[in-house]
Amino acid sequence: MTAPVINWIEEHWNIPGSLQEKIFYSLLAIFILSLFRFLANKLIYRTFTDVKVRYMWKSWVKNTIYFLLLIIIMTIWLEGIESLATFLGLVSAGLAIALQSPIVNLAGWLFIIIRKPFEVGDRVQVGNHAGDVIDIRFFQFTINEIGNWVGADQSTGRIIHIPNGQVFNISQANYNQGFSHIWNEITVLVTFESNWKKARKILEEIINRHADQLSETAEQRLLEASKKFMIFYSNLTPFVYIKAEDSGVLLTIRYLTLPKTRRITEHRIWENILEEFAKEEDIDFAYPTQRIYYNPSEGKGGTIKNPLKH
Structure with missing residues (x-):
């Protein structure tokens, strides 16, 4: 033939x-x-x-x-x-x-395949670029970009190709590998005149409704991750921290969430906070205001004091 x-x-x-x-x-x-x-x-x-x-x-x-x-x-x-x-x-x-650069990129591909600093589907940050890994090839890997001009961790719609050799030169942050959850914080500022103890109790009830199930899942993932990495947290339950600021009482909610659901969980938590605080007459958000004091001894008009007092 x-x-x-x-x-x-x-x-x-x-x-x-x-x-x-x-x-x-x-x-x-x-x-x-x-x-x-x-x-x-x-x-x-x-x-x-x-x-x-x-x-x-x-x-x-x-x-x-x-x-x-x-x-x-x-x-x-x-x-x-x-x-x-x-x-x-x-x-x-x-x-x-x-072909120095292509050889380095090929070596980077071997490193990614063997060492697995990230895999397809992982959310990573490489240098200034963050996104979800959607492809890994011989000379470059591709991410679906998140963040940048878009709020929180949602997609921008851009595809970024990064040379594989970059894994040798810059750090890579992996949101999914090892401990699959991340810590997120939401700050709520109330006035000094507010009942901050009641506000704290309301926030604890809200965050427990959203984060209890995640905390249980995170505990299992943490146990698995500890077999490979030296990761240890004594407490995975959500918590509300108190701090006095110049303009009011700062309540900081700290809780666990999955990397790809951080914005939607924060959205739902804020919805609950606004709804619950609106029902309370003794809880007010602190925000920038101006107070004008009139001094009769200085004639007409007045003097502005503490223009940025909250």
Whole structure:
């Protein structure tokens, strides 16, 4: 089957027979492996419904195909161990100079795959960029950006590609790995005249309704994380801290939440706070005001004192 094809190429393209065979078998290898990848992806889509599992299998198939293709092409075009050693020596010397960044990025990919500082689906911050990891490739990984000009931790809609080599140069914060929850704080400022004890009790009731279930889940995750990391918290239950400020009594709610639900939980907690405080006549929020004092001895008008007094 292959002989007529090779003879036809030699007759019409004027290419030496040995080179024809190498070209033919190279193209044949590319075709077969591409067909295998296509069929494997079809099987993956039919077998798995979970998006993350489906992506991981597709990525594994893609990387395996590329690796096999590289080995086959090198086997076809290089003859003998000596030729292979000579070729690798020349290539490595050239690559070390001309392709320094791609090599570092490839090393970064190996580090990400083996060491797993983050995986697809994790929420991370790499340098000034934060987002959800949606793809990891040989030379770069991709995140769906959060934050920036958008409030809290919601998506901006931008896709950011970051070179894999950055994992060696800058720190990476992982919101999901190890201890899967994060601490969040909400500050509520009430006037000195307010019944701050009642306000604190109301806040405790609100936060316990929202965070009790999360605290139980976090305790289980913390136990699992402690097997790998030196993570320890003596208390995972929500708490309300009290502090006197210049303009009132500051009540700080501290509670656990999942990274991807921080904004929505904060939204619901604030809804409850506004509703409950509106029912109380002896609790008032502190906010910037101006007080004007009139001094008759100074004539008409008045003097402004404490213009930013709360």
